[in-house]
Amino acid sequence: MRTITPYDAIGEALAEEMRRDATVLAFGEGIATKRHDLVAEFGAARVRNTPLAEGIIAGTAAGAAATGLRPVVDLLFAPFLTFSMEEIVNSAGKLRFLSGGQFSFPMVAMAMTGAGWGVGAQHNHNVEAWFVHSPGLKVVMPSTAADFKGLMKSSIRDDNPVLFFLDVALLHTPGEVPDGDHLVPLGKAAIRRPGSDVTLVSYAKTVHGCVAAAETLAAEGISAEVVDLRSLKPWDEEAVLASVRKTGRLVVVHEASRTCGVGAEIAATVAEEAFASLRTPIVRLAGPDAPAASSWVLEQAFVPQADAIAEAARGAVARTLSLATA
Amino acid sequence: MSTSPAVPGPAAFLEQMMLIRAFEERSAASFAEGRSPGTCTCVGQEASAVGVVAALREDDLILTNHRSAGHLLARGADPGRLMAEIMGRSTGYCGGKSGTLHVSAKELGVILTSTIVGGELSLAPGVALSLSMKGSDAVVACFFGDGAACEGIFHEALNLAAVWKLPVLFVCENNEWQAFVHRRETMLTENIASRAAGYGIEGRTVDGNDAEAVFAAAAEAVERIRETKTPFLLETKTYRLRGHFEPDDQGYVDKDELATWRARDPIATLRSRLLSSGALTTGEAAAMDRRVAERLDAAFSFAAGSPWPSLDQLTTNVYA
Ligand SMILES: Cc1ncc(C[n+]2csc(CCOP(=O)(O)OP(=O)(O)O)c2C)c(N)n1
Numbered sequence: 001m002r003t004i005t006p007y008d009a010i011g012e013a014l015a016e017e018m019r020r021d022a023t024v025l026a027f028g029e030g031i032a033t034k035r036h037d038l039v040a041e042f043g044a045a046r047v048r049n050t051p052l053a054e055g056i057i058a059g060t061a062a063g064a065a066a067t068g069l070r071p072v073v074d075l076l077f078a079p080f081l082t083f084s085m086e087e088i089v090n091s092a093g094k095l096r097f098l099s100g101g102q103f104s105f106p107m108v109a110m111a112m113t114g115a116g117w118g119v120g121a122q123h124n125h126n127v128e129a130w131f132v133h134s135p136g137l138k139v140v141m142p143s144t145a146a147d148f149k150g151l152m153k154s155s156i157r158d159d160n161p162v163l164f165f166l167d168v169a170l171l172h173t174p175g176e177v178p179d180g181d182h183l184v185p186l187g188k189a190a191i192r193r194p195g196s197d198v199t200l201v202s203y204a205k206t207v208h209g210c211v212a213a214a215e216t217l218a219a220e221g222i223s224a225e226v227v228d229l230r231s232l233k234p235w236d237e238e239a240v241l242a243s244v245r246k247t248g249r250l251v252v253v254h255e256a257s258r259t260c261g262v263g264a265e266i267a268a269t270v271a272e273e274a275f276a277s278l279r280t281p282i283v284r285l286a287g288p289d290a291p292a293a294s295s296w297v298l299e300q301a302f303v304p305q306a307d308a309i310a311e312a313a314r315g316a317v318a319r320t321l322s323l324a325t326a
Numbered sequence: 327m328s329t330s331p332a333v334p335g336p337a338a339f340l341e342q343m344m345l346i347r348a349f350e351e352r353s354a355a356s357f358a359e360g361r362s363p364g365t366c367t368c369v370g371q372e373a374s375a376v377g378v379v380a381a382l383r384e385d386d387l388i389l390t391n392h393r394s395a396g397h398l399l400a401r402g403a404d405p406g407r408l409m410a411e412i413m414g415r416s417t418g419y420c421g422g423k424s425g426t427l428h429v430s431a432k433e434l435g436v437i438l439t440s441t442i443v444g445g446e447l448s449l450a451p452g453v454a455l456s457l458s459m460k461g462s463d464a465v466v467a468c469f470f471g472d473g474a475a476c477e478g479i480f481h482e483a484l485n486l487a488a489v490w491k492l493p494v495l496f497v498c499e500n501n502e503w504q505a506f507v508h509r510r511e512t513m514l515t516e517n518i519a520s521r522a523a524g525y526g527i528e529g530r531t532v533d534g535n536d537a538e539a540v541f542a543a544a545a546e547a548v549e550r551i552r553e554t555k556t557p558f559l560l561e562t563k564t565y566r567l568r569g570h571f572e573p574d575d576q577g578y579v580d581k582d583e584l585a586t587w588r589a590r591d592p593i594a595t596l597r598s599r600l601l602s603s604g605a606l607t608t609g610e611a612a613a614m615d616r617r618v619a620e621r622l623d624a625a626f627s628f629a630a631g632s633p634w635p636s637l638d639q640l641t642t643n644v645y646a
């Protein structure tokens with residue numbers, strides 16, 4: 001076990017996968033400059049800087065993926081994905097289907113997002129749900145250094161296009177990463193803290209808010225289970241449903257705006273599949289339907305914080321009690 | 327390394343073009359009869375398709391746009407499977423999932439038909455990157471229209487291919503129209519090939535209605551690409567003699583412009599040239615007509631008699 005930042009964990013994942021598979025390559029606007037250790041080991045043909053042109057970066061990844069390579073592209077900040085939308089959504093996501101299965105698109109598109117750097121809405125926009133809603137794509141958004149590495153390695157090995165979102169608030173905070181060939185499967189949630197009274201489902205930075213809230217709640221005698229989705233498509237329905245069937249209460253938490261966010265899908269699925277287990281209405285705690293501001297106080301206010309999560313969980317538990325005594 | 331393609335004779339070009347024309351007319355008729363969706367035909371542009379494709383080796387790859395039937399047939403696609411794809415049948419190249427607008431055929435090296443204008447431009451550099459990283463000297467031919475040359479991705483694709491030295495033959499089939507907008511309304515210059523200079527690559531404009539001229543220019547361009555490892559922008563000046571898609575009566579087209587280009591029909595011109603020079607006898611021409619008609623009859627009955635896809639195909643091939 002070593003303690004490294006998620007940024008370095010991504011670097012290790014890239015290096016290890018490039019070492020084991022000669023078809024893996026990485027390109028983007030400055031990746032060869034920032035990760036010069038990769039250039040030193042693998043050469044300029046496999047680690048490339050690109051022109052400032054997000055459409056063709058993603059399109060080139062798709063074309064290369066269709067014909068035998070496994071590209072990883074760095075698209076910098078998530079809002080820049082709007083310039084790559086055509087290539088990711090219409091080509092990478094659809095052409096396997098439209099070709100009747102003749103081609104596959106093993107590629108990874110990375111993008112940073114989230115509150116933490118005060119960069120405002122044109123650099124900070126949690127757009128993961130757009131891609132969850134698009135067929136043929138997979139979407140991951142890790143919360144720990146170990147998962148950044150393990151999910152990146154699995155994403156590179158996956159035969160489908162994967163959107164890999166990097167929460168900037170987590171990117172440079174060191175965490176433990178297991179030694180060796182550490183793989184985290186796509187589509188598997190992690191239970192960050194077991195509990196029996198209420199389920200907190202989240203991903204990326206708000207997982208840490210959920211864990212902090214669970215600690216506070218424990219001191220009050222409320223036992224919260226924290227489920228870290230890690231993968232948003234496919235997402236681990238089984239883990240979420242099992243937890244809700246146990247606790248009977250669900251609070252879904254994410255930084256992305258509430259309307260049609262990932263939380264809406266989770267809430268709907270739980271209502272469809274585990275309605276009988278619910279002892280209280282599902283609660284969604286999410287960012288507002290507004291662009292993210294730059295100002296530190298506004299940026300932080302956008303994100304569901306531990307206090308608000310604890311309050312929502314308390315509310316859910318209290319509401320059940322009042323229903324029971326009504 | 328595969329060998330370079332043999333130089334096809336003009337009679338071979340003529341027969342290929344006739345097959346493409348007849349295929350497109352059948353597909354338009356099939357639409358009119360309500361048997362298949364409307365297509366974007368390449369009627370009038372056959373010389374550009376056969377000339378460029380003939381200049382490619384078997385291991386060269388193709389990406390194309392919504393007017394792709396000519397490119398596919400010139401590449402040797404089975405007209406029956408192509409028609410079946412258009413008709414949405416399970417025996418089509420993509421099992422009926424692509425229809426006319428997204429046909430790909432891996433076995434022919436046709437990676438993509440893009441109906442997103444410019445989609446072919448976005449993928450072509452990556453396909454070329456794969457070839458060059460494998461150490462192959464094959465090239466990628468990327469067909470697009472004058473309208474696609476107005477998309478931002480045109481610039482991104484040519485610039486990236488140029489700076490990364492990717493083996494792409496960019497073929498702009500400039501047919502004067504961009505759906506219902508004339509090219510004159512969207513660009514101030516006459517030619518698109520002149521833009522090549524801005525990317526530091528070579529470009530050339532050729533008469534796109536003369537199959538032999540197109541072939542010669544494409545063969546030279548492909549040779550330059552293999553030699554210099556630099557992309558090339560070839561512009562074939564041609565004209566869409568049918569509407570943008572079916573149905574489209576071309577009521578918006580200037581009558582004189584249409585008449586001028588009808589007089590330059592690539593098939594009629596070549597046929598009468600070969601007949602008057604004695605390179606083709608009337609008997610041989612009639613035999614060509616018969617062969618083309620027979621192939622298309624067989625293709626159409628194969629397609630029409632093919633089964634529909636089973637409904638479980640609705641959600642297959644979404645993920646690998
Ligand atoms: C991104 C996009 N914009 C618009 C369209 C609608 N459309 C389809 S073909 C076409 C014209 C394309 O013109 P050009 O590239 O010159 O090709 P041509 O049809 O003339 O062969 C348009 C506007 C589309 N399919 N995709």
Ligand SMILES: [Mg+2]
Pocket residue numbers: 471472473499500501502503504505
């Ligand atoms: Mg055009």
